[in-house]
Amino acid sequence: MKWFQYKTAIVTGVFLLNSFLFLSCGSSSGKKEVKAEVVAKEREEKEPEGIVELSEEQLKAVGITVGPLEQKNLNAVVKASGQLAVPPQNKADVNVLMGGIVRKITILEGQAIRKGQTVAWLENQEFIKIQQEYLTTKSAFAFTQEELKRQKELNEAEAGTGKVLQQVQANYNTEKAKLSGLEKQLQQLGINPLSVANGNLVTQVSVTAPISGTIGHIAVNTGTFAEPGKPLMEIIDNSQIHCDLIVFEKDLFKVKVGQKVNFILTNQNNQEIQGEIYGINKSFEDESKGIIVHSIIRNADRYKLIQGMYVTALIDIGNQVTKAVPVDALVRSEGKDYIYILVGMEEKTNEKDSSGDKKSEAENHYQFKKVEVTTGVTELGYTQITPLEELPQDPKIVTKGAFYVLSKSKGGEEEEH
Template identity: 40%
Template structure:
């Protein structure tokens, strides 16, 4: 009987031990499952978020598939560029501008001392008289030119006579042009309130824009027609794109053009085609396509290389910047900021000041101009703040944290 009592006692002890062990394993299993559920979340301090330069964004509708890719350059029309020169010789006395400075049309750029005129009004009167005489000579030479051309066609007179008249006519035309330009300079100085008896003349800006070159110094000797300053007005910038023959039939005036510049933070620039070239560019079998730029206040300068997309369809898809995508375990993810309680649920509990980011698995598609088509594989809460830049940092932080946990286990 004693043996039976001892056997029952041992059986009870063994059963109790087995029950405790099972409960312990169950608890460990629950803990592991809870830890697994949290592997898609990473927490950063506000300072870490700032240091990582994390930027938030939203899904944007873009056409990434029905497009034609084209390369080209930013360009200015000729009427928005100016080389400043004078039609009088002289010595530079003052310079009022520097490279990069904005000037208005008619603003004084520099002054020079004329080597030809000491009295502006007398000089203008003399030039006006010379201009009238030159125009009379031009009228006579034009009549003689027509007569000699007719005789030359009939082989009545030598061709040398005709060529001589032609040369004289061209010479008088150039003299008229130069004289008119000299009168313009004198008129400009009179309108500026200059001293009639002074030989100091002003050089003024023919257009509004930015000074790109200053080719003179104080004391420089200048000659007629030499370029002294260069000015550009970038407000009328457009892009010239080269489209190859195989795509040309799909290009039409009015189509939208998009491109980005890395020095503008990948800001998308929108344009619209206003003209399609009618001839091939050299031997490249490509045609120049010209597009206006809508957002022209973004600091473009002539000659910038661009890689553009010409929209030929309307197949818009949900996109995010490429920097929003993180890759791990052969999959692709984005991160959203997860809302959490900022106030303690019970008295004495610490306030959670961390920023929580949840990882969402996605599928990506076409990539163009720094954007990629994104299809989430799980539901994203409405109005969620998506990490547009910094996903790689968050994934690295998460991987390091998980590695540390495994090491501890």
């Protein structure tokens, strides 16, 4: 009997001990779950879901830029490609009318020059001969002029004959024409006839620039014999540079004079330039079934444009506009496209340690929200988008560096998990 009571007491004690341990464990687990829920709730209240916060210092460090959501004409356009060109009147070859040895070249390739500026000096014995001939002819003309005057006086006094007067008049006209021709030749060579008449003969003549512009390739050296018909060098004036675009047959009826053109330099960091169509050719280029369309460039002197640069252009044929963002503003995650919009900004105080002394500095912090979009055509560095949720009026978006914002967001999610 005593043994039975003792055994019952032991079993009862073990049962009570297990019950106490179970309640203790349950209470501790419950406290941990409650604490986790409180922490998660506080974090959710502090940082709303989908919001990424970056400081102004972070934005500057990685080159993130913020700008407006733009409206771009990406639909009603004709796409074309072509090259920059210079009108014929803005290109010139430097030639000589009379051959000679190049004694001096006064310019360098790539140098800017003015119209009439000397580019080289030529020497030739023929220059001396033509000046001598001019002096001889001038003397003969002076004699003939005096003889004509004398014969007219004799004829008026009825002391001369009409036949002699006619002969002198013919000689006078011949010498006058010859003298005038030699004067023109000297002027074309750059020699002043008046200076030659005063006895100042020159052995070298200057070759001058026919237009203002920039010196291109120089085809001669010092000592080279320059021949007529063979250019010494070329000059290009890029002030009137324009764009020649090739438009194919299927798009010809859409293109008209006066339409606006936006084009980018293919090999110049996609720099965007604006222009306007001023002329359309009326014949096809070879067998390409393409027509050359000429477009002027607005403010061409603002850009470093060179003849032959390749361009890609969009000819504006309508007035439809759509929301568009720079290609750097789009990010792709889990098979979807997103942009980041600025939803808030606040000033916060940061603790910074400088030489062991802590100091407080105020800094702006920006909050960005990820918004899913669908994309359309991409042209001239911009992509058409359609947001899948309503955006605030005149929203500000991340125009560059959106990938960093996305990576920051994903990094934050990993830390939370």
